[in-house]
Amino acid sequence: MHAIRLHAFGPAENLVHERVEDPRPGPGQVRIAVAAAGVHLLDTALREGMRGPGPGPATLPTVPGREVAGVVESLGEGVAALWLGKRVVAHLGFVPGGYAELAVTEVERLHEIPAGLDFAEAVAMIGTGRTAMGILQFAELGPDSVAVVPAAAGGIGTLLVQYAKNAGATVVGLAGGPAKAALVRENGADLAVDYKEPDWPAKVRAWLGGRAATVVFDGVGGDVARESVALLGPGGRHIVFGWSGEGLHNGAPHVVEGVSEQVLGPVMLGRAGGPDPLRTLELRALVEAAEGRLTPAVQRFPLAEAAAAHRALESRATTGKVVLEP
Known part of the structure; x- marks a missing residue:
């Protein structure tokens, strides 16, 4: 198969499209013919050598990527035959391997893709969508709400704008540049503002009218x-x-005591509940998309152009969820 491999930490150019050995599913695993692989901003930091979210630093060479969608084409020992040929999506967890034509994962991680969702949309919901669902647990949105969404043209921002509008809220979407602001407006925001303009806060206040x-x-x-x-x-x-x-390496969020609440990690999972909180959020995200309440924005790149996808993501030149397609 072909895959993207990283042999040395560094710039996007270090992502190499090359032929590698096909992975084999072990007991309780399946092999997926990948049709779409998600790209996350965290991937760019890991590529540069940042310690990963797993039990230790990445071992090189590695095939990056932790979100895939495609068709199950091979089964490991003990996996029910009914999975063969299914359209599925999965988050691979701490184990990379998504930027490839074939990927292996545990059968317990699979979700069958609902009818009406394509592979790229399913990938967007399994990663970005589950994060959006987790964030929204902390907001009580309704007709009296006025929600401000920075980075509203991004993958998460797009979904937050849609969800808030569905709840009846007034939505102010912020984005970098007039083209992205236009997309935010098309996505349903009541007011779309270019935050690169120095007077954007004054424009928002004037529009809100008190x-x-x-x-x-x-x-x-x-x-x-x-x-x-x-x-x-x-x-x-x-x-x-x-x-x-602010950058993922050494940046810090802006927080105000009594106003700000950081919700990623254990805080988010604790509120999601269930025996597997991440899976709970994944299911919610897929249902929202399948029933038409949320529509993820997707920007697609060929698998061989993973380096270009990383450069675009790092330069904030992308809109929606970035997806690689073999």
């Missing part, structure tokens, strides 16, 4: 976060789930 924001969904950090938090009224909430604008 109303204050009740919630800020912040995965950006930095100056955009500071200005967004200043739009909150008394009792407003700043829900922090990342700081992509």
Whole structure:
């Protein structure tokens, strides 16, 4: 098979498209003919050598990627024959291997893809979608809500805007540049603003006409976060789930005591509940998409152009969820 391999930590150019040995499913595993593989901002930091979320640093060479969708084409010992030929999506967990034509994972990680969702959309919901579902657990959205969504043209931001609008909230979407702001407007935001314009907070305040924001969904950090938090009224909430604008290596979110709440990790999983909280969130995300309430935005790259996908993601030139297609 062909895969993307990383032989040395460093720039995107270190991602090499090459032929490697086909993986074999072990007991309790399946092999998926990959039709779409998700790319995450975290992947770019891991590529540069940041310690990963697993039990230790990545061992090189490695095939990056932890989100895949495709068709089950081979079964390991003990796996029910009914899985063969199924359209499935899975998050691979701590084990990489997604940027490839074939990927192996445990059968317990599989979700059958609902009718009406294509492979790329399913990948978006299994990773980005589950995160959005986790974030939304901390927001009580309704007709009286005024939600501010920085990075509203991104994968998570797109879903947060849609969910808030479905709940009847007034939504202010922020994005970098007029083209991205136009996409946010098309996605349903009541007001779409280019946060690269120096006077954007004044424009938001004028449009709100005396109303204050009740919630800020912040995965950006930095100056955009500071200005967004200043739009909150008394009792407003700043829900922090990342700081992509400050960089993942040594950045820090903007937090205000009594206002900000960081929700990633154990906090999010604790609220999701169930014997497998991550799977609970994955199922919620897939149901929301299957029933038409959420539609993920997807930007597709050929598998061989994984380096270009990483460069675009790092330069904030992408919109929606970035997906590689073999």
